[in-house]
Amino acid sequence: MTHEIAVIPGDGIGQEVTPAAVEVLEALEIDFEFVEADAGDAVKAETGEALPQETYDLAASADATLFGAAGETAADVILPLRTAVDSFVNVRPAKAYPGVDAVRPETDLIFLRENTEGVYAGHEDRLTQDVSTLTRVVTESASERLADFACDYVAGDDHDGFSIVHKANVMRETDGLFRDTVKRVADDNGVETDEVLMDAFATRVCLDPEQFDVIVCPNLAGDVLSDLAAGLVGGLGLLPSANIGPDRALFEPVHGTAPDIAGQGVANPAATIISAAMLLEYLGYDEASEDVHEAVEATLEDGPRTPDLGGDASTEDVTKAIIDRL
Ligand code: NAI
Ligand code: MG
Numbered sequence: 310m311t312h313e314i315a316v317i318p319g320d321g322i323g324q325e326v327t328p329a330a331v332e333v334l335e336a337l338e339i340d341f342e343f344v345e346a347d348a349g350d351a352v353k354a355e356t357g358e359a360l361p362q363e364t365y366d367l368a369a370s371a372d373a374t375l376f377g378a379a380g381e382t383a384a385d386v387i388l389p390l391r392t393a394v395d396s397f398v399n400v401r402p403a404k405a406y407p408g409v410d411a412v413r414p415e416t417d418l419i420f421l422r423e424n425t426e427g428v429y430a431g432h433e434d435r436l437t438q439d440v441s442t443l444t445r446v447v448t449e450s451a452s453e454r455l456a457d458f459a460c461d462y463v464a465g466d467d468h469d470g471f472s473i474v475h476k477a478n479v480m481r482e483t484d485g486l487f488r489d490t491v492k493r494v495a496d497d498n499g500v501e502t503d504e505v506l507m508d509a510f511a512t513r514v515c516l517d518p519e520q521f522d523v524i525v526c527p528n529l530a531g532d533v534l535s536d537l538a539a540g541l542v543g544g545l546g547l548l549p550s551a552n553i554g555p556d557r558a559l560f561e562p563v564h565g566t567a568p569d570i571a572g573q574g575v576a577n578p579a580a581t582i583i584s585a586a587m588l589l590e591y592l593g594y595d596e597a598s599e600d601v602h603e604a605v606e607a608t609l610e611d612g613p614r615t616p617d618l619g620g621d622a623s624t625e626d627v628t629k630a631i632i633d634r635l
Pocket of ligand 2: 532533536
């Protein structure tokens with residue numbers, strides 16, 4: 310079966326790193342059909358819309374989407390695109406890669422972040438000049454969906470269960486429901502869990518990241534704590550991510566458009582190529598995914614390297630070196 314892959318490069322270095330990742334996927338000679346679409350600042354300047362309907366529809370119908378980055382319009386692009394794939398979990402690995410100066414090189418974590426609700430559900434009001442409010446939404450159904458995914462995830466990839474990170478001691482109803490539901494699903498599946506309060510987690514992960522492996526958490530906690538972990542592994546530059554839905558998914562580097570280096574041909578393509586490796590795994594090409602991970606790691610270790618990692622190679626040189634290793 311041919312898989313249709315939507316390719317949305319976006320703005321800035323998205324236009325450089327996304328084609329690089331597509332080149333790597335093409336080199337694998339898998340039967341993919343790539344369909345490119347526009348989103349971001351440039352298309353907004355041209356048409357008035359940051360996310361044209363046809364781009365949304367493409368992401369909503371393709372088997373998987375590879376997204377680069379958008380500039381000022383990032384929120385107007387990425388949030389609806391996550392909706393287009395009905396993404397209920399954001400998978401964010403935080404792993405120190407060779408060749409990167411990490412604060413905690415031993416860090417190797419996977420965040421499974423709830424991706425639809427919590428404080429990001431959008432129920433905010435300005436009641437008076439003085440008072441504003443926010444309604445936090447947590448549902449049993451979304452928590453179950455996340456927990457089911459987490460149980461499959463740890464079973465498929467040889468992990469000893471997962472940690473539930475929450476703040477149910479204060480947010481008793483919302484995080485209480487989240488914690489109880491995730492724990493129940495894990496118990497039903499025979500998956501081991503432990504619980505960590507999110508503030509304690511922030512301290513403990515900095516002091517000793519090796520005590521954690523897979524972390525399951527609500528939306529805001531996952532956003533903040535995975536960025537904290539990104540700091541431990543040397544910044545956002547090399548980190549991939551996946552937004553998974555029931556039938557489709559969207560893969561993107563964690564970094565943005567890097568306006569300071571855009572157009573120079575020196576952007577590091579590694580984060581997007583690792584995101585493409587996650588796409589391969591999602592579509593069932595486990596071996597090809599592993600090969601791409603290994604080729605990227607070997608290239609980070611032995612070079613060539615882009616300037617952000619102290620080298621002087623171009624995006625193209627690095628991409629070619631990765632493809633040569635495949
Ligand atoms: P950024 O991630 O674009 O850049 C931060 C720093 O990291 C810059 O010095 C940049 O040169 C460097 N960098 C990032 N990716 C790199 C790569 N692949 N190779 C080499 N160096 C790299 O974040 P910043 O500067 O905060 O945001 C720039 C624009 O990107 C803003 O307009 C922001 O809204 C947008 N953005 C979009 C995101 C998305 O589309 N998902 C995510 C984050 C930011
Ligand atoms: Mg964030």
